[in-house]
Amino acid sequence: MTHEIAVIPGDGIGQEVTPAAVEVLEALEIDFEFVEADAGDAVKAETGEALPQETYDLAASADATLFGAAGETAADVILPLRTAVDSFVNVRPAKAYPGVDAVRPETDLIFLRENTEGVYAGHEDRLTQDVSTLTRVVTESASERLADFACDYVAGDDHDGFSIVHKANVMRETDGLFRDTVKRVADDNGVETDEVLMDAFATRVCLDPEQFDVIVCPNLAGDVLSDLAAGLVGGLGLLPSANIGPDRALFEPVHGTAPDIAGQGVANPAATIISAAMLLEYLGYDEASEDVHEAVEATLEDGPRTPDLGGDASTEDVTKAIIDRL
Amino acid sequence: MTHEIAVIPGDGIGQEVTPAAVEVLEALEIDFEFVEADAGDAVKAETGEALPQETYDLAASADATLFGAAGETAADVILPLRTAVDSFVNVRPAKAYPGVDAVRPETDLIFLRENTEGVYAGHEDRLTQDVSTLTRVVTESASERLADFACDYVAGDDHDGFSIVHKANVMRETDGLFRDTVKRVADDNGVETDEVLMDAFATRVCLDPEQFDVIVCPNLAGDVLSDLAAGLVGGLGLLPSANIGPDRALFEPVHGTAPDIAGQGVANPAATIISAAMLLEYLGYDEASEDVHEAVEATLEDGPRTPDLGGDASTEDVTKAIIDRL
Ligand SMILES: CC(C)[C@H](C(=O)O)[C@@H](O)C(=O)O
Numbered sequence: 057m058t059h060e061i062a063v064i065p066g067d068g069i070g071q072e073v074t075p076a077a078v079e080v081l082e083a084l085e086i087d088f089e090f091v092e093a094d095a096g097d098a099v100k101a102e103t104g105e106a107l108p109q110e111t112y113d114l115a116a117s118a119d120a121t122l123f124g125a126a127g128e129t130a131a132d133v134i135l136p137l138r139t140a141v142d143s144f145v146n147v148r149p150a151k152a153y154p155g156v157d158a159v160r161p162e163t164d165l166i167f168l169r170e171n172t173e174g175v176y177a178g179h180e181d182r183l184t185q186d187v188s189t190l191t192r193v194v195t196e197s198a199s200e201r202l203a204d205f206a207c208d209y210v211a212g213d214d215h216d217g218f219s220i221v222h223k224a225n226v227m228r229e230t231d232g233l234f235r236d237t238v239k240r241v242a243d244d245n246g247v248e249t250d251e252v253l254m255d256a257f258a259t260r261v262c263l264d265p266e267q268f269d270v271i272v273c274p275n276l277a278g279d280v281l282s283d284l285a286a287g288l289v290g291g292l293g294l295l296p297s298a299n300i301g302p303d304r305a306l307f308e309p310v311h312g313t314a315p316d317i318a319g320q321g322v323a324n325p326a327a328t329i330i331s332a333a334m335l336l337e338y339l340g341y342d343e344a345s346e347d348v349h350e351a352v353e354a355t356l357e358d359g360p361r362t363p364d365l366g367g368d369a370s371t372e373d374v375t376k377a378i379i380d381r382l
Numbered sequence: 383m384t385h386e387i388a389v390i391p392g393d394g395i396g397q398e399v400t401p402a403a404v405e406v407l408e409a410l411e412i413d414f415e416f417v418e419a420d421a422g423d424a425v426k427a428e429t430g431e432a433l434p435q436e437t438y439d440l441a442a443s444a445d446a447t448l449f450g451a452a453g454e455t456a457a458d459v460i461l462p463l464r465t466a467v468d469s470f471v472n473v474r475p476a477k478a479y480p481g482v483d484a485v486r487p488e489t490d491l492i493f494l495r496e497n498t499e500g501v502y503a504g505h506e507d508r509l510t511q512d513v514s515t516l517t518r519v520v521t522e523s524a525s526e527r528l529a530d531f532a533c534d535y536v537a538g539d540d541h542d543g544f545s546i547v548h549k550a551n552v553m554r555e556t557d558g559l560f561r562d563t564v565k566r567v568a569d570d571n572g573v574e575t576d577e578v579l580m581d582a583f584a585t586r587v588c589l590d591p592e593q594f595d596v597i598v599c600p601n602l603a604g605d606v607l608s609d610l611a612a613g614l615v616g617g618l619g620l621l622p623s624a625n626i627g628p629d630r631a632l633f634e635p636v637h638g639t640a641p642d643i644a645g646q647g648v649a650n651p652a653a654t655i656i657s658a659a660m661l662l663e664y665l666g667y668d669e670a671s672e673d674v675h676e677a678v679e680a681t682l683e684d685g686p687r688t689p690d691l692g693g694d695a696s697t698e699d700v701t702k703a704i705i706d707r708l
C-alpha cells in the first residue's frame with residue numbers, strides 16, 4: 057500500500073533539513089509518495105497567505121506530513137496544520153545525545169502535550185479600551201483522549217506510568233477537570249501516575265531530571281516545559297516532535313528557521329530526520345524507524361558533524377553519512 | 383515613626399523561619415511593632431478558615447507583612463493576602479549564592495511578575511459536563527502600573543533595561559495588550575527593552591542565563607519562569623520575594639512548608655531573612671537592608687550552615703550568626 061507523505065519545508069533551514077529527511081526516507085525504498093506544498097513567510101509574501109488552502113487540504117488528507125519550519129508566520133502555519141491532522145497530542149521527546157554539550161546530560165523525558173485547547177483554543181476579546189480577555193477551554197473529552205493515548209504509550213514501552221503536570225491549585229475548574237480526568241482514565245487502566253504543579257516541575261526538572269519520565273500536560277504547559285527540557289539537553293537543535301491525530305499525523309523538528317545560517321547548506325538535519333523516524337514508527341515501519349534512529353545516533357557520536365556541533369560538515373555530508381549507516 | 387509589621391508564620395517551617403527573621407529585624411533596633419496572626423492548614427483545621435478575616439485585615443492595614451509558608455491551603459492564603467496589600471508586582475530575585483550547588487551558578491535574574499490578573503483573575507465556569515472555561519484577564523491599566531514600576535526599578539540600579547516575556551504569538555489580544563503597553567511605557571521613559579516568547583525564554587535561560595537581567599512578565603509566566611530560575615540556582619531554598627502594592631507590601635520566601643524537616647529546628651532561615659532585608663529596603667532602611675544582605679551572604683559563605691547546605695547547624699545557630707555579623 058502506498059502512503060502519501062505531505063512535505064512542507066517552509067522557510068529558512070526548513071528548506072534544507074526537510075529535503076534531507078526525505079532523502080533518508082527515500083533511501084529506505086518503502087512505497088511512499090511524496091507531495092510537496094508551500095507554507096510560511098515566503099509564500100505569504102508572494103500570495104498574502106501563510107498557509108494556502110491546498111497545503112491545509114494536503115495535510116488533512118495525506119497519511120502523514122513532514123513539516124520543516126516557518127518564520128514570523130509560525131503560529132499561522134503550525135496551529136492550523138495541527139488542526140488539519142486533528143492532532144490531539146504533541147509527542148515531544150527531550151533527551152540529550154552523545155556529542156552534544158548539555159547542562160543536564162542525564163535528561164530523558166517524553167512530553168505528551170494536549171494539542172487542541174487550553175489557551176490555544178484562543179477565544180479572545182477586547183472588552184473595553186482597558187480590558188482584554190481570553191477564554192481558556194479544557195474539556196473532559198480532550199483530556200480523556202490524551203489520557204487514553206498516554207496509557208497506551210506507557211504500556212507499549214518500559215515506563216512506570218506518567219506524571220500529570222498542571223496548575224489546578226489556581227485553575228481549579230479547568231486544570232482540575234484536566235487532572236481529575238487524566239487520573240481517572242489512568243486509574244481505570246491500572247497505570248500509575250503522580251501529580252506535579254507546573255511551577256514545581258520547572259524547579260525540580262532542573263535540579264534532577266531523572267525523577268521524571270513521561271509527562272502529560274495541558275497545551276501551554278507542554279509548550280513551555282518541553283522547551284525548558286530542550287534547554288537542559290543543549291538546545292532545540294536535536295529535538296523532534298510528532299503531532300498525532302486519529303487518522304493522520306504531522307512530524308516536525310522543534311527548532312525554528314535559524315535565519316542566521318539559512319541558505320548556507322550547513323543546517324543540522326538530525327532533528328528532522330529523527331522526526332522522520334517517528335513518522336516511520338507511526339506508519340508501522342518499526343524496524344526502519346529503529347534503523348534511522350540508530351544511524352542518526354551513530355552519526356552524532358562519530359561524525360561527520362555540522363558546525364552547530366563543532367564540525368565543518370554540510371547538511372548533505374551528514375545526510376549521506378546517515379544514509380550510509382542504514 | 384513606628385512601622386507596624388504583620389507577621390504570619392503559617393505552617394511547617396514557616397513557624398521556624400519567620401520568628402528567625404523577626405529576631406534579625408529586632409536586633410536592628412528600629413521602631414517596629416510586630417503583630418502576629420494565623421493562616422494556613424493548621425488554623426483551617428481548627429476554625430474551618432485558612433485565612434481568618436482578622437489576618438486579612440491585619441495585612442491590609444499593616445505597613446508591611448512578613449509571611450512564612452502555607453501547606454495545602456497555600457493558594458487560599460497567599461492569593462488573598464496579595465490582594466490585601468493590593469500588590470501589583472511580585473519581585474523575585476533569583477541568584478546563586480556562594481556555597482550553594484547550582485547547575486548555573488552564573489544566574490542572576492530579577493523577575494517582575496504581574497501580580498493581579500492573567501489566569502489568576504480566575505473566572506472559571508463548568509459550562510457543560512464536558513466543557514470548562516477560564517477567563518484570562520489582561521488590562522492596559524495593570525500592564526501600565528507594572529511597566530511604571532519596572533522603569534523605576536531599572537533606573538534605580540545598574541540595569542540596561544528589561545526583557546518583556548510573553549506569549550503574544552498565541553495570546554494575541556491579551557498578551558499583545560500586555561506587550562504593547564509595557565513597551566510603550568518603556569519607550570516613553572527611554573528604557574530599553576527586548577522581547578522574548580516565554581517558551582524561547584525557557585530554553586535560552588537554561589543555555590545561558592547571563593543573557594538576561596530583569597524580566598517583566600504576566601502572572602503565570604512569572605510563576606513558572608521564576609521557579610525555573612530557582613532550579614538553575616540550586617532550588618527554592620534561598621529565594622526571597624516581595625509583593626509590592628502602592629501603600630504596603632508583603633514579603634515571603636519562595637519555598638514552601640518543607641513538611642519533611644518541619645518541627646526539627648533545622649530549617650534554613652536565609653530566604654526569609656533575605657525577604658526581611660527586602661522589607662527593610664521597602665520601608666526606606668536602605669543601610670540596614672544592605673547590612674542584612676551582607677550578613678546573610680557572609681554566613682552562607684563561611685557558615686554555620688543548616689543541613690540543606692551540608693552543615694549541621696540549627697535554625698537558631700544560623701540566625702545568631704547572622705545577627706552577630708550585623
Ligand atoms: C509557533 C508556536 C505557535 C508553537 C506553539 O506555541 O505551539 C511553537 O512554540 C511550538 O511549540 O511548536
Ligand SMILES: CC(C)[C@H](C(=O)O)[C@@H](O)C(=O)O
Pocket residue numbers: 225226255456457460461605
Ligand atoms: C501557591 C500558589 C498559588 C503560588 C502562585 O502560583 O502564585 C505560588 O506558586 C507562588 O508562586 O507564590
